[in-house]
Amino acid sequence: xxxxxxxxxxxxxxxxxAAFDAKAGAWWDATGVHAPLHRLNPxxxxxxxxxxAAHRGRDSLGPQPLAGVRVIDIGCGGGLVTExxxxxxxVVRGIDAGAxxxxxxxxxxxxxxxxxxxRVATVEDTAAEGGRFDVVLALEIVEHVxxxxxxxxxxxxxxxxxxxxxxxxxxxxxxxxxxxxxxxERILRWVPPGTHDWSRFPAPAEIARHLRGxxxxxxxxxxxxxxxxxxxxxxxxxxxxNYLLTAAVMRGR
Amino acid sequence: MTxxxxxxxxxxxxxxxVGLTLGVALANAGFAAVVVDRDPPASHAAPAFDGRASAIAxxxxxxxxxxxxxxxxxxxxxxxDQIRVSDGRSPLFLHYDHRDLGDEPLGHMVENxxxxxxxxxxxxxxxxxxxxxxxxxxEGERVAxxxxxxxxPLPLREKVxxxxxxxxVNGVTVTGLDQGPHRATLSFADGGTLAARLVCGxxxxxxxxxxxxxxxxxxxxxxxxxIVCTVSHTEPHRAVAHERFLPAGPFxxxxxxxxxxxxxxxxxxxxxxxxxxxxxxxxxxxxxxRFGDFLxxxxxxxxxxxxxxxxxxxxxxxxxxxxxxxxxxxxIHPIAGQGFNLGLRDVAALAEVLVDGRRVGLEPxxxxxxxxxxxxxxxxxxxxxxxxxxxxxxxxNDLAPLRLARxxxxxxxxxxxxxxxxxxxxxMGTVGAVPRLMRGxxx
Numbered sequence: 108x109x110x111x112x113x114x115x116x117x118x119x120x121x122x123x124x125a126a127f128d129a130k131a132g133a134w135w136d137a138t139g140v141h142a143p144l145h146r147l148n149p150x151x152x153x154x155x156x157x158x159x160a161a162h163r164g165r166d167s168l169g170p171q172p173l174a175g176v177r178v179i180d181i182g183c184g185g186g187l188v189t190e191x192x193x194x195x196x197x198v199v200r201g202i203d204a205g206a207x208x209x210x211x212x213x214x215x216x217x218x219x220x221x222x223x224x225x226r227v228a229t230v231e232d233t234a235a236e237g238g239r240f241d242v243v244l245a246l247e248i249v250e251h252v253x254x255x256x257x258x259x260x261x262x263x264x265x266x267x268x269x270x271x272x273x274x275x276x277x278x279x280x281x282x283x284x285x286x287x288x289x290x291x292e293r294i295l296r297w298v299p300p301g302t303h304d305w306s307r308f309p310a311p312a313e314i315a316r317h318l319r320g321x322x323x324x325x326x327x328x329x330x331x332x333x334x335x336x337x338x339x340x341x342x343x344x345x346x347x348x349n350y351l352l353t354a355a356v357m358r359g360r
Numbered sequence: 361m362t363x364x365x366x367x368x369x370x371x372x373x374x375x376x377x378v379g380l381t382l383g384v385a386l387a388n389a390g391f392a393a394v395v396v397d398r399d400p401p402a403s404h405a406a407p408a409f410d411g412r413a414s415a416i417a418x419x420x421x422x423x424x425x426x427x428x429x430x431x432x433x434x435x436x437x438x439x440x441d442q443i444r445v446s447d448g449r450s451p452l453f454l455h456y457d458h459r460d461l462g463d464e465p466l467g468h469m470v471e472n473x474x475x476x477x478x479x480x481x482x483x484x485x486x487x488x489x490x491x492x493x494x495x496x497x498x499e500g501e502r503v504a505x506x507x508x509x510x511x512x513p514l515p516l517r518e519k520v521x522x523x524x525x526x527x528x529v530n531g532v533t534v535t536g537l538d539q540g541p542h543r544a545t546l547s548f549a550d551g552g553t554l555a556a557r558l559v560c561g562x563x564x565x566x567x568x569x570x571x572x573x574x575x576x577x578x579x580x581x582x583x584x585x586x587i588v589c590t591v592s593h594t595e596p597h598r599a600v601a602h603e604r605f606l607p608a609g610p611f612x613x614x615x616x617x618x619x620x621x622x623x624x625x626x627x628x629x630x631x632x633x634x635x636x637x638x639x640x641x642x643x644x645x646x647x648x649x650r651f652g653d654f655l656x657x658x659x660x661x662x663x664x665x666x667x668x669x670x671x672x673x674x675x676x677x678x679x680x681x682x683x684x685x686x687x688x689x690x691x692i693h694p695i696a697g698q699g700f701n702l703g704l705r706d707v708a709a710l711a712e713v714l715v716d717g718r719r720v721g722l723e724p725x726x727x728x729x730x731x732x733x734x735x736x737x738x739x740x741x742x743x744x745x746x747x748x749x750x751x752x753x754x755x756x757n758d759l760a761p762l763r764l765a766r767x768x769x770x771x772x773x774x775x776x777x778x779x780x781x782x783x784x785x786x787x788m789g790t791v792g793a794v795p796r797l798m799r800g801x802x803x
Contacts, residue, residue, distance in 0.1 A: 135541070137727035145728040152720035168719060170390075191721025218542035219723065338735065 117229050118258035123251045124204045126302075127184065131207035134185025135215055143297045144187055144247070150331060150340040151246065151351060152191050155273055158327065158353045159242055162271055171196030179240040179265060181230050182248035186212035186223065192244075193221045200224040200240070202233060230261040239267045245274040249314070250307050256317050263321035266356040272323055275331065275351045279308035282347040314352055323354040364552040368394045368527075370714075370724055371546060371556035373534055373569050376404065377414070377472060378686035378703035379562035380479040384427050385711040387486040387526035389803045391724070394527045394554065395483075396534065396546070403530075405476040411665040412588050413614060413622035414475060414700040415440070415601075416468045422800030423708050432478040438617045439465035441599040465599070469614050469622060471590075486526040534563075537572040537682070544681035544725070558724035560710070561684045565672045565691030573679045579672045584609050585632035587625040588665040590616065591647070594656030597621060604650070609669075611650050620661065625650065626669065636666055673741070677734040681725040685710060690741045702741065708795035709736050715803045736793065 133139040159176060160167035174196035180189040183201030185208055193199045193216075201223055203209050209227045216223045230245075243266045245258075252258045266272055277283050288305050291297045315325045329342050331349035342351070370386055372379050375397030386393040403409055416424070416437065424430045430437075443456040443466060458466045536547035543555040561569035570577060597615040604611045609626025616622055625647070627635060635646060640660055648658060672691040677684050686703035710733050717729040796803060 137731070148728065149717065149720050149722065152722070156720060190723075194718075194721040194723070215542075339732075 117231050118252045118254040118261070119204050119229055120251060120253040128205035128207040131185065131205060131211050134187065134208065134211050140299065141185075141187070143291070146338070147331060147333075147340040147349075148187055148191075150342055151275055152188065154329060154331075154342050154351050155188070155192075155242075155244065156195060158273055159271060162355070173197040176242060177240045177267070178242045178244060179233065179238070180244045180246070181262065182245065182251075183212060183225070184208050186215055186225070188244060188246055189223055189225075190216060190219060190221055193223050197242070200226065200238075202226050202228040202230070204229050230258060230265065234261045234264040238265050239270075240265055241267050241270045243270065243272045245272070247275055249274055249276040249309055250303060255307075255309055255313070259314070259317040260321055263318065263323050263356060266323070268356060268358050270356045272318065272354045272356060273351065274314070275349065276314075277303065277308045278347055278350055279305065279310050280347045283308060283349075286348050311346060311350060311352060315354075318354045321356075322358040323356045325352060325354045327351075327353040365555070366553070367543070367555045368392055369556060370394070370558045370560065371396065371544075371554055372560045372562055373397075373546065374562035374564060374567075374686075374688070375399070375528060375530065376562065376564065376686075377475050377479065377700060378707060379560075380476070380483060381424075381427070381429075381704060382560060382562060382685055382707045382710065383526045383528075384429065384479060384482050384486065385707050385797065385803075386714070387483075387524040388427055389711055389715045390524040390718070391714065392525045394529060394556070396529045396532050396548075396554065398531065398533045400531050405473050405480055407473060407662065410472040410476070411590065411663060412667075413469050413471045413590075413616060415614065416470055417701045418464055418467060419794065419798040420701045420704045421468055423704055423795075423797040426797050426800050426802060427482070429478050429482055432481060433470055433474065436474040436617055437468040437470045438615045439599050440467045440469060440601045440615065441465050443601045443603065445603045445605075447605045469601075469616055471616065471622070480528075483526050483528055486524065487528075534568065534572075537569060539573065539680040539682060542725075557681065558714075558730075559682050561682060561688045562686050563688055565670070565687040567674075567684065567688035569682070570674055570684055570688050573682050575674055575676050575679060575684065577672050577674045579670055581629075582609075582669040582671070583629045584626050584669040585629050586667045586669050587623075587627055587632060587635065588667065589623050589625075589647075589663070590620060590661040591623060591651075591658045592618070592620045592661050593658050594619065595654070597655060606650060613651065613655075619655075621655070623647070623651070629668065632666055636664055677737055678730040680727070683710060683730055683733060689737070692741075705740060705795065705798060706737055708797035709733055711797060711803055712795045 130140050133141055136142075137145040156172055157167045160172045163176070165172050172195055173192060176197045178192050178197040178199045180192065180199065180201045183189045183203050184205075186201055189199055189201035189212065201209075201212055202225075203212070204227065206227045209225050212223070213225045216225065243262050245262055249255055249258065262272055277287050284305050287303055292300045292302060311325070311328045318325060328346055329351050330345040330347070331340055331351055332343035332345050333340050369392040372383050372393055372395045375395045379395055379397070383393045383395045421430060421437075424433065441458050445456075456466060458464065532552075533549040534546050535549050537559065538545045538547070543557060544559040545553050545555040546559060547553045559569070561567050561573070563569050567577075596619060599615055601615060602613040606626075608628050608631070610624070611626065612624040614622045614624065635643065638646065643664065644658060644660055651658065670691065672687070674684050674689045677689045685706045687699065689706065690702065692699060692702065713729050713733045713736070714724050717724070717726055722729055
């Protein structure tokens with residue numbers, strides 16, 4: 108969820124890192140400040156699994172649909188997505204700029220008997236090391252970075268040719284202002300006020316333009332939609348508030 | 361005795377009908393489950409253990425079929441084609457006929473010991489490969505699976521989609537529950553322990569696991585006793601079930617295979633002991649005065665049983681790495697014959713939630729998934745508990761105005777086919793947010 112200032116050039120916003128690290132202990136409390144993430148987790152995990160399985164021609168409901176797939180989870184926080192990726196068979200690295208988040212993630216994975224390579228690092232650090240992954244995940248993070256263009260450039264740099272970039276974020280629309288800022292932060296108090304800065308929410312077209320510049324073509328944009336009656340999230344067509352985006356990396360084609 | 365520590369994916373405490381069905385459902389779905397029960401192996405299937413029969417609603421039969429259990433039960437299942445509801449000796453009655461809805465029967469009657477036998481047979485078929493599972497075996501305790509002996513820890517199954525397994529461990533008493541951040545650990549009377557990602561409390565209305573988890577439950581006693589026995593009769597029952605509302609409470613005549621019927625006779629709690637102590641011929645005479653002679657001569661088959669009737673509702677259905685299933689979550693009045701059906705719906709909902717979770721890489725103890733189970737089941741249970749409670753209060757008395765209103769009400773419902781169909785579909789379990797298993801589908 109956050110990223111740290113480091114030696115290399117970085118898209119990290121130091122204030123955001125500090126804000127997330129301050130509540131790192133609550134990552135795995137499904138009723139705490141991260142409760143909304145726990146609730147929307149099954150829907151976004153299903154999307155990620157289906158996109159990767161389809162891309163690689165696998166049965167997404169079969170055993171270990173992600174077996175052997177190299178996945179990096181940027182801004183992994185406590186590992187809410189990182190751990191499920193590992194259970195689905197992927198070879199996973201989780202990076203976060205927040206040292207407290209990585210400590211929580213490592214401790215939790217040990218308790219779950221999962222082998223996950225967690226590192227305190229930024230996406231730029233990883234790119235500088237020459238890391239390459241079949242799938243680059245950037246979930247609920249683009250809206251928190253200081254420089255979206257630099258962030259996406261680094262994300263593309265660590266994706267293997269023929270790989271996927273999957274990200275989720277919030278759209279910049281009147282509806283997202285009403286629901287994510289006024290509704291979720293100020294009225295429902297799902298997340299603390301100030302969690303999001305609406306002016307930083309990127310529209311899908313802006314993401315697509317950045318990605319295209321680095322050889323990644325958007326293959327899908329889907330909405331992550333909340334059903335207040337069933338208190339559940341699902342994948343839908345409405346991308347006006349939360350959306351998920353998949354891009355295929357095809358360099359030199 | 362040396363301390364034994366074992367681990368598994370999902371531990372089920374309570375090897376009754378619902379606990380075993382949960383074990384079979386989870387093993388079918390690819391989970392590694394262990395059922396622990398304090399009674400000796402196979403004692404539930406012995407004729408002397410449980411004299412009751414269960415009404416299996418249509419949706420429940422579909423679920424049992426999807427779990428591969430119905431094939432073994434079909435020969436022992438008596439279809440119910442009609443239900444006649446009457447108020448005392450009043451001539452007015454409510455008549456449900458399966459032909460109003462289609463070809464399938466309204467439900468089936470199956471004796472509990474037959475159900476238990478079929479579940480045990482299925483459980484043996486799902487028994488894990490001979491991996492060592494060290495579990496406590498004190499004096500007089502026996503482990504169902506003789507291969508289970510060594511002290512090596514069983515590895516937790518963390519990968520998706522490996523073959524599921526079911527292991528039964530009998531004769532162990534749970535004395536403690538420790539709900540940690542990654543596992544819940546059961547401790548047993550002889551000092552052994554079993555750690556699991558998720559512990560399911562299926563240990564009945566007076567669930568000890570529920571107490572250990574600090575989950576409060578409210579209990580209302582109806583001051584009634586359910587007397588249960590099986591009779592054989594000389595005339596055929598023609599697949600008709602009868603429910604009579606007598607002043608002391610409902611009296612149900614439920615058809616079994618052959619010329620036999622299971623009787624559920626509700627009596628005031630202070631009068632029941634006297635009836636139960638009567639010699640056979642006098643007991644049969646008391647029975648006959650309520651039963652009538654429309655099935656010819658009656659002969660008592662096997663012993664009489666009695667069960668105190670009460671309503672127990674747990675305040676919460678889930679805790680940290682803990683879930684309550686069946687009567688441990690909700691013991692309802694048996695007036696509508698829905699106890700086992702309700703337990704099966706718990707099983708189907710929990711199995712679906714856990715399978716959905718595993719398919720996206722979540723583990724069985726994931727709190728958000730357990731919350732989904734709790735929310736799903738709570739609305740269904742509260743509705744049924746309220747209806748059965750109200751029915752019992754309405755019918756368990758002999759006030760003339762109420763009796764007249766009841767009879768008129770039953771007759772009125774009988775004249776309204778649409779309303780009747782709604783009642784019937786509810787009783788058959790085919791309405792609402794029905795879990796996949798209850799629709800007869802795979803998980």
